[in-house]
Amino acid sequence: MRTPLSRLPIRLRLAVSVSGVTFLMLVVFGMAVRDLTAHRLRSNFDSQVIAQAGNLASDVHPEFASRTLGISNANLADFEIGGGAVRMYDLDGTPATSSSGPYLGSPTPDPPPNGYRADTVNGYRVVTEAPVYQNGDSLLIQYGLSTAPLNSDIANLDLLVLLGVLAGTALAFGAGWLVAQRAIMPIAELTAAASEIERTGDPTRTLPEPTADDEVAELSRTLATMLTSLNDARARTESALDRQRLFVADASHELRTPLTSVLANLELLEDTLDGPERELARSALRSTQRMRRLVADLLLLARSDVKHPPSSGPLDLADRVVAAASELEPTTDNHVLTLDVEPTPLVGSADDLQRVAINLIENAIRHTPPGTHITATTRLRRDGQAELTVADDGPGIPPAIRDHLFERFVRGGGESSGSFGLGLAIVEAVTQAHGGTVTVKSTRRTGTRFTVRLPAHTPAAVPAAQDEREALAASAAS
Numbered sequence: 001m002r003t004p005l006s007r008l009p010i011r012l013r014l015a016v017s018v019s020g021v022t023f024l025m026l027v028v029f030g031m032a033v034r035d036l037t038a039h040r041l042r043s044n045f046d047s048q049v050i051a052q053a054g055n056l057a058s059d060v061h062p063e064f065a066s067r068t069l070g071i072s073n074a075n076l077a078d079f080e081i082g083g084g085a086v087r088m089y090d091l092d093g094t095p096a097t098s099s100s101g102p103y104l105g106s107p108t109p110d111p112p113p114n115g116y117r118a119d120t121v122n123g124y125r126v127v128t129e130a131p132v133y134q135n136g137d138s139l140l141i142q143y144g145l146s147t148a149p150l151n152s153d154i155a156n157l158d159l160l161v162l163l164g165v166l167a168g169t170a171l172a173f174g175a176g177w178l179v180a181q182r183a184i185m186p187i188a189e190l191t192a193a194a195s196e197i198e199r200t201g202d203p204t205r206t207l208p209e210p211t212a213d214d215e216v217a218e219l220s221r222t223l224a225t226m227l228t229s230l231n232d233a234r235a236r237t238e239s240a241l242d243r244q245r246l247f248v249a250d251a252s253h254e255l256r257t258p259l260t261s262v263l264a265n266l267e268l269l270e271d272t273l274d275g276p277e278r279e280l281a282r283s284a285l286r287s288t289q290r291m292r293r294l295v296a297d298l299l300l301l302a303r304s305d306v307k308h309p310p311s312s313g314p315l316d317l318a319d320r321v322v323a324a325a326s327e328l329e330p331t332t333d334n335h336v337l338t339l340d341v342e343p344t345p346l347v348g349s350a351d352d353l354q355r356v357a358i359n360l361i362e363n364a365i366r367h368t369p370p371g372t373h374i375t376a377t378t379r380l381r382r383d384g385q386a387e388l389t390v391a392d393d394g395p396g397i398p399p400a401i402r403d404h405l406f407e408r409f410v411r412g413g414g415e416s417s418g419s420f421g422l423g424l425a426i427v428e429a430v431t432q433a434h435g436g437t438v439t440v441k442s443t444r445r446t447g448t449r450f451t452v453r454l455p456a457h458t459p460a461a462v463p464a465a466q467d468e469r470e471a472l473a474a475s476a477a478s
Contacts, residue, residue, distance in 0.1 A: 124147065300355070323357075334370035334371060340376070349434075356452060387453050
């Protein structure tokens with residue numbers, strides 16, 4: 001079970017633990033010292049009171065009182081001596097003198113079996129003595145000494161113990177923090193090095209190794225060994241992937257020539273046949289065209305995997321969108337395709353960016369029912385980015401595949417968009433290769449919107465094919 005202390009940083013936990021243990025030890029030790037010292041002070045105080053009372057019992061008698069105090073037995077009054085108050089009583093407890101001082105309690109007629117003891121009355125420690133005078137008369141002498149100085153000394157002792165406990169705890173916290181800081185420093189260095197490896201993705205970086213041969217050093221060596229193993233595994237994986245990408249690229253490139261030949265022959269065969277044979281040739285031609293597009297998609301993805309930069313030049317994104325809409329116009333399948341384009345200059349691969357527009361529009365056509373409105377928009381944003389948006393008012397994308405749309409060969413409802421699930425993967429690959437981003441927003445109520453943003457470009461002269469664009473836009477809208 002997690003405790004509040006476990007949520008604190010390790011440095012603070014160590015410092016709090018050390019200071020907590022120290023606090024408990026100081027409290028126990030301080031209470032013991034305080035009790036022993038207070039007991040000793042009280043014992044000394046009682047001894048002082050008893051000794052003073054005994055001195056009075058031996059020194060005070062009628063001759064002493066008459067000679068020293070200037071009074072007779074008849075008018076002996078209470079007096080003070082040694083800072084304490086003195087009271088005189090007959091043996092029956094009747095006051096033998098007039099009293100104007102503090103009340104010290106009723107005197108004890110007989111001494112206790114084990115000697116006289118001190119009692120506390122009205123803030124005084126009081127002792128009763130029974131002196132016997134030379135003429136045979138006896139009086140009880142009661143002596144009381146104020147406990148205020150004793151209480152003040154004990155209060156000062158309590159304050160001193162409290163300050164000592166607090167000061168010791170504070171010093172223990174500071175010492176614990178410093179020790180924890182020094183102990184955690186090698187781990188902090190390992191953490192910083194691991195964060196740098198995570199940021200750069202470079203497992204070949206060297207981890208700092210502590211000078212002491214302790215648990216932290218063992219951890220550093222273990223992490224270094226792990227990084228070496230991961231780097232070796234990564235190298236093997238990259239090598240296998242490079243061979244796979246090279247194979248896909250080579251195979252795709254080699255397949256283009258025979259597929260072109262097959263397409264040419266099927267087109268010629270379609271023109272020369274009639275009836276059912278012509279339909280068979282046309283079906284084979286459509287399948288071969290799809291195969292050629294699949295091969296082209298695989299070759300494009302293979303180039304993007306090896307970070308092969310696309311051929312680029314100045315172009316207008318609006319022209320590519322209009323050309324893509326014109327190419328897909330025969331396959332709209334009763335969808336309403338609307339273009340809202342404005343000149344959007346940038347630098348890139350015309351074929352690849354047209355492929356992006358084709359895939360996005362074709363994706364909307366394939367995955368929305370007939371009658372759905374599809375809008376393709378291009379515009380130049382104020383932040384200097386060229387934006388392509390393809391939106392539809394269809395049923396939206398199922399939540400189960402929404403987070404995996406741009407993965408390869410992902411299938412939604414029905415036929416996958418693009419070439420067997422490569423369409424959106426190509427959109428992302430081409431967009432990233434041009435330094436841009438692609439995002440998607442989809443709800444059942446508002447439909448789906450794909451947004452591609454690319455760095456815009458304002459060259460001195462962009463090929464302006466406004467008349468051609470208007471003609472293609474009119475053809476796509478017809």
